[in-house]
Amino acid sequence: MKKSCLALVTGLLISSTAFADSLLSFQTEIVPQVVNNKAVDNGIFTDIDQIKIAAGSNQIGVTVGQIVFEDAKRRKFDSSLMLMTFKADDEDSYQLSYKKMRTMEEANKFDKSPEFTLTDGSGEAIDFELVVLPKSGFQGFNDYEKQVVSYNKLVNSGTTSATAVAAVSAAPTTDGTEVSEGIKAQFSNLSRDEQQQFMQWAMQNLK
Template structure:
């Protein structure tokens, strides 16, 4: 009986260690909003500066909230949603940071073309994909989870359904199928940056 219990406990420990989470820590000004299409519960009085992530592909949506100077006065800058995708190893730790901005001009430039540093527990840089999802409405009322879900639908559809429907609505045709196929071909010929710009535009114009 004792051997059976010991074997059970050992099995549970091995099982839990096999699926241990990794940790992603954030610079103070970086606010995690969405993790793998699920909203992060950032309270009014508490900030989330560390989250658990699983092994494999992870998609993290963050915003930047920082004080900058505009016309000699201090003001709060809130960025667009930055959506990052990267591969995490098992039981590792990661740190996401960026170079703080001083002026509103620097902040606006960063908002259009952000630069982050993602490192692992050994301090080595980690590759990641990054896309900026434009602001929509008032910052405090943005539904970031919905924005990410909408963006992922565009990505999953590739150039079909959602993406094609948006463009087709702007260019009416008697033959919707032909238009969709043409859009697919044109989209596939775009560069990665051009595809991201198109998807950002499509999200802003979804009906």
């Protein structure tokens, strides 16, 4: 009887750890805003600059807030929301970092074309997809969770693409068919700023 109970307890312990969460740590200036369509203020924090993520595909929305120099004065730079998708393994740890900027000019370039480094517990680089979601309204009052949900609805797949162009090109129309080649061509002919403005408008006007 004792052996049976011991075996049962051991089995429960093994099953409870088989699907243990992974941990994602952030460089101090990186602020996690949304994890898998949920805002980070809902209790998923495990520690400062660290969150739990589930094994499998994860979608993480982050912003970067850093002091930079502009006209010899210190200014606060707050980035757009940057949406990252990658796969995590059980019980592994991950670290997200970036190269700090010195000037507002460098920060603005980063905001348009960000570069992050994602590594696992062994220091190996992890592949990820990244898309920048355009700012809307006052940065301090953004509803990041709503922004991510709207974006995922726009691409209609729950998975981000590498660029906004690919995301819009892949988005289906309301009748379930893909966007026409004419619309894709018109979108690709827009400048990057115009594409970002269109993305912002599209997310705010989804039906």
